[in-house]
Amino acid sequence: MSRKINPISFRLGLSQVWNGLFQLYGKNLCFYSNILHSKLILENYVKKFFITQELFLDSFCWSTNKKQITLFITYKDTLNYQLLKVGKLKDLIHLLLDLNFKLYLLKTSNWVNSAVLLTNYTTYNLKRDFNFKKVLKDTFTMVNKHLNIKKVVYSNKGPVILNLKGFKFKISGRFDNIRNQMSKTTNQVEGSLPFSQLNSYVEYHNSNIYTKSGVNNLQIWLFYTLKE
Secondary structure, X not given: OOOOOOOOHHHEOOOEOOOEEOOOOOOOHHHHHHHHHHHHHHHHHHHHHHHHOOEEEEEEEEEEOOOXXXXXXXXXXXXXXXXXXXXHHHHHHHHHOOOOEEEEEEEOXXXXXXXXXXXXXXXXXXXXXXXXXXXXXXXXHHHHOOOOOEEEEEEOOEEEEEEEEEEEEEEEEOOOOOOOOOOEEEXXXXXXXXXXXXXXXXXXXXXXXXXOOEEEEEEEEEEEEEOO
8 A cells, every 4th residue: 555645534434533523404505605714814813822832732623513613622831830811712603603612722731742733843943043953853752752642532432541652753854944946855864653543543644844044844643653
């Protein structure tokens, strides 16, 4: 089986599930489209809101039924005692969604919680410190210390426990303030990388980093195995 950049698509329905659940039947197309439009606006606002608060966004998880809409937002802060001010966020939610809406904010204590969180964390540090190799080395060392860490996720078989078995970092572009106009690519790999095994669990995320030298692309893969 050929390798894919994003190896999640052909695992959906086997070991991984979607991060949203919207089940609307009958003559609800207009209602459904309004929800999706509001969802897009709200997620974009939350991403910008978290940046201004120096918070690192992890994930969105939506669920809806006939009676209410539920949104779970997982995040990590730079300071463990930092309080999240959500007054404006609540006002926007009630403005966009005139429905029974519940919002849950879940703060994780571990930086190696997901590929999204790691990407946002690395991007933040790269914007503060232009030394790409140093930042990537520090992040790589941090993740390496958390190999075999356990994580609970929801799969097609219900909640399961995963073990982190390997990871891969890849960054491409004109970094380290080089004068050469040609871009280059660097990879850092550790542990087991089961790209082609459908029974494995993979998290993937990428982000563009804008610098004076141009645009750099950061990709992170986290590889898990199901705990027996």
